Amino acid sequence: MENNRSSVSYPDAYRIYTGRSFASGVMWLSIGAVALFSGLMLLMAFLMFMDNDNTEETDYLFSVTLASIYCSMLVVMRMIMMFDKVSPGGKYFRTVKGGFDTFAKAQVIFIAEGAVAVMTFCAFLAVLDALGIIEMGNSIGSCITLFITVFLARAIASFSRLINKPMTRTVITIMVFFTVNMIGIMLIETTNGKLGAVQIVSAAAAVVLTVISEKAVLSNYRKKHWDN
Amino acid sequence: MENALKINGVVKKYNDFTLGEINAAIPGGFATALIGANGAGKTTLIDVLCGVTGKNSGEIVYFDKLSDSDSNEVRNSIGYCSSANFFPLDWNLKSIAASMEIGFDGFSRERFSQLCKKFKIGDPNDRKQKKLMKMSDGNRMRTYLAAVLSRDTKLLVLDEPASSLDPLARDMLCDIFREYIADGNGKRSVLFSTHNIADMEYATDYAIFMAGGKIIEQGFVEDLKEKYILVHGEADKSEQAKNLMISYTGNSTNFEGIALADNMVRLSQLDTAVEKPNLQQLSIGILRKAEKDGE
Known part of the structure; x- marks a missing residue:
C-alpha cells in the first residue's frame, strides 16, 4: 500500500468522521460501556439476592465473561462500519480533504479509540474487583489478558471485512470473537489471571495481525468499494 | 469564457449500466441543470465529477487547469451535496460544523450559523441539538444546503437539491443560486440535477439532457x-x-x-x-x- 498522503492529522480524521473530538468520543464510549455494565451488575446482584444457591465460581466466570463481551462490543462497533457510498455520510466522506487517505487515518484512530475505551473499562473492572464488587482473580493480569484477547479477536475478525457478503461477514466476526474470547476466559480461569508466555505471544500476534489485516482490508476496500 | 468543467470522453461502467461516453463543457459563471429521467445517469455523472465515484476512462478538467479530482485544490473548490443521507443520521448541526471545518478549507462557522437561522433549521451553537434522523426530509436538505453554502467554493454541484423542498424553499433555492453566482463575479458556477424543471427554470442558464447514460442535448436555455x-x-x-x-x-x-x-x-x-x-x-x-x- 502507498504511503498516506493526507495532510489531516489522526485526531482530525477522527473529528471529520465522527463530528466530535477524539477525547470526547473516547469519553462517551467509555461512559456508555461503564454505565451499561454497572446496570447489568446491579441486575445480577438482584438476581443473586433472589437465588441463594449461587457459588463464588459462577460469579467469577460471569464477571469475566460479561467483561469480555463488553470489551468486544467496544471494538467491534467501529470495525463493522464500512462507510459505503450508499450509507449515510458515505458520499460526504469521499469529498473531504485527503479523500481515501483521510479515511485510512480514521480507521487507525478508531482502533486507538477502542483501545483507550477498553483500557478505561478494564480500569473500572479493576476498581470493582478491588472494592470486592466483582471477582476477577488477579485483577490486573485478568484485565490485561482480557485486553489482549479482545484485540487478538479483532485482528483475526478484521480479515472478514475482505468478504463481500454482509451475512457471511457478520457470522464469521461473531464466531471469531466468541472462540477467541472463550479461550481467553479459560486462560484467565486456569491461570487465575496470572500473566505468562501465552499472553506475550498473543499480544505480539495481535499487533502483527492488526497491521496485516488493516493493510489488506484498506487496500481491498479502496479497490472494490471506495473508487467503484 | 472559462469552463467550470470540461468532460472529455468519460466512461463509467457498472454491471447493468454504462455512463458515457460523456463529452461536455459546463460553462463558468452560469447555473447548469442536468435533466433526465430516473436512471438516465445524472447521479453517476455528478458522483464521477466530484470524485465520489471513480471513472473507467476519460478526463475531467476543472476550471480549465486542474485534472486530478483527488487533489485538495479540487476538493476545496467544489461544494458537493447529494439529496439523501449526505451526513450520518446521528449527526446534528454542531457535529456537521465540527467535521466540515476540518474537512474543507474555507468553511465558515459564522456563515453556517447564519444560514441555519435563515433556513429555520436551528442554531449550531445551541446547547440542545436535533439529530438529522429526527428532521423532516425538507429540513435535512436545508441542512445540507446550509453546510455546502458555508464553504468558500467555486462550483456548487448539487444532486436533486429541489426534490424534497417545498415550493417556497425551491424559490429560495433559485435566489441562492443567483446570489452565489453573482457574488463570485463570474468565477462561480452551479451544476444541479433536477426533476422539478418548472420550479427551477428561473435558476437555469444552461441545460444538459441525459438519457440512457448519454448526453442527448445541451446548450444555453435561450438558445x-x-x-x-x-x-x-x-x-x-x-x-x-x-x-x-x-x-x-x-x-x-x-x-x-x-x-x-x-x-x-x-x-x-x-x-x-x-x-x-x-x-x-x-x-x-x-x-x-x-x-x-x-x-
Whole structure:
C-alpha cells in the first residue's frame, strides 16, 4: 500500500468522521460501556439476592465473561462500519480533504479509540474487583489478558471485512470473537489471571495481525468499494 | 469564457449500466441543470465529477487547469451535496460544523450559523441539538444546503437539491443560486440535477439532457428555445405534423409537441400554432424523443 498522503492529522480524521473530538468520543464510549455494565451488575446482584444457591465460581466466570463481551462490543462497533457510498455520510466522506487517505487515518484512530475505551473499562473492572464488587482473580493480569484477547479477536475478525457478503461477514466476526474470547476466559480461569508466555505471544500476534489485516482490508476496500 | 468543467470522453461502467461516453463543457459563471429521467445517469455523472465515484476512462478538467479530482485544490473548490443521507443520521448541526471545518478549507462557522437561522433549521451553537434522523426530509436538505453554502467554493454541484423542498424553499433555492453566482463575479458556477424543471427554470442558464447514460442535448436555455418550437394543432392535421415533430402527444381533437424550429414554416402551413417552449415543455419533448428512440 502507498504511503498516506493526507495532510489531516489522526485526531482530525477522527473529528471529520465522527463530528466530535477524539477525547470526547473516547469519553462517551467509555461512559456508555461503564454505565451499561454497572446496570447489568446491579441486575445480577438482584438476581443473586433472589437465588441463594449461587457459588463464588459462577460469579467469577460471569464477571469475566460479561467483561469480555463488553470489551468486544467496544471494538467491534467501529470495525463493522464500512462507510459505503450508499450509507449515510458515505458520499460526504469521499469529498473531504485527503479523500481515501483521510479515511485510512480514521480507521487507525478508531482502533486507538477502542483501545483507550477498553483500557478505561478494564480500569473500572479493576476498581470493582478491588472494592470486592466483582471477582476477577488477579485483577490486573485478568484485565490485561482480557485486553489482549479482545484485540487478538479483532485482528483475526478484521480479515472478514475482505468478504463481500454482509451475512457471511457478520457470522464469521461473531464466531471469531466468541472462540477467541472463550479461550481467553479459560486462560484467565486456569491461570487465575496470572500473566505468562501465552499472553506475550498473543499480544505480539495481535499487533502483527492488526497491521496485516488493516493493510489488506484498506487496500481491498479502496479497490472494490471506495473508487467503484 | 472559462469552463467550470470540461468532460472529455468519460466512461463509467457498472454491471447493468454504462455512463458515457460523456463529452461536455459546463460553462463558468452560469447555473447548469442536468435533466433526465430516473436512471438516465445524472447521479453517476455528478458522483464521477466530484470524485465520489471513480471513472473507467476519460478526463475531467476543472476550471480549465486542474485534472486530478483527488487533489485538495479540487476538493476545496467544489461544494458537493447529494439529496439523501449526505451526513450520518446521528449527526446534528454542531457535529456537521465540527467535521466540515476540518474537512474543507474555507468553511465558515459564522456563515453556517447564519444560514441555519435563515433556513429555520436551528442554531449550531445551541446547547440542545436535533439529530438529522429526527428532521423532516425538507429540513435535512436545508441542512445540507446550509453546510455546502458555508464553504468558500467555486462550483456548487448539487444532486436533486429541489426534490424534497417545498415550493417556497425551491424559490429560495433559485435566489441562492443567483446570489452565489453573482457574488463570485463570474468565477462561480452551479451544476444541479433536477426533476422539478418548472420550479427551477428561473435558476437555469444552461441545460444538459441525459438519457440512457448519454448526453442527448445541451446548450444555453435561450438558445435551445430558439432551436426548438412548441407546436399545437387540430387532430385532422396531426398525421402530417407528426412527421415534422420530434415529440408528439394528441387526442381526438388536438395535438401538441416539440419540433425543430427549422420546420416552423412547414408546420405553419398545416394551420398549427407555434410558440416558444418553456424549459419544462422542451425537456418533456427532448426526453420523450430519447425514450422513443431507445425503444
